[in-house]
Amino acid sequence: MASNADFVQYIADQCSGAGEIVTKKMFGDYGIYCDGIIFGLICDDHFYLKPTDAVRPKLRVLDLRPPYDGAKDYFYIADVDDRDYLSELVRETCKALPKSKKR
Numbered sequence: 001m002a003s004n005a006d007f008v009q010y011i012a013d014q015c016s017g018a019g020e021i022v023t024k025k026m027f028g029d030y031g032i033y034c035d036g037i038i039f040g041l042i043c044d045d046h047f048y049l050k051p052t053d054a055v056r057p058k059l060r061v062l063d064l065r066p067p068y069d070g071a072k073d074y075f076y077i078a079d080v081d082d083r084d085y086l087s088e089l090v091r092e093t094c095k096a097l098p099k100s101k102k103r
Helices: 005-018 083-096
Strands: 021-026 029-034 037-043 046-049 074-077
Touching (some): 005 021, 005 029, 005 037, 005 083, 037 083, 046 083
Antiparallel strands (some): 021 029, 029 037, 037 046, 046 074
């Protein structure tokens, strides 16, 4: 099942306090980027954040699960209605991730 476009836009809006948020359709679901860094996935109307040690203590609920069959575990974020919380998680995740290389 693919994600609903309205849900994808809602997640992007909720994360927008972290920087420039862009979503890109990937294999029927979506990758979500902040200032050019992919930090998560939106799959089947669920939001997943790349796991980092910096964000782990900031999570209200630690729930690791794969976003799709065969994937590594990501942080599953069920509480998507708190914009400040999501923006903080995204900022901290992006700080901890390696910067993408220019092609």
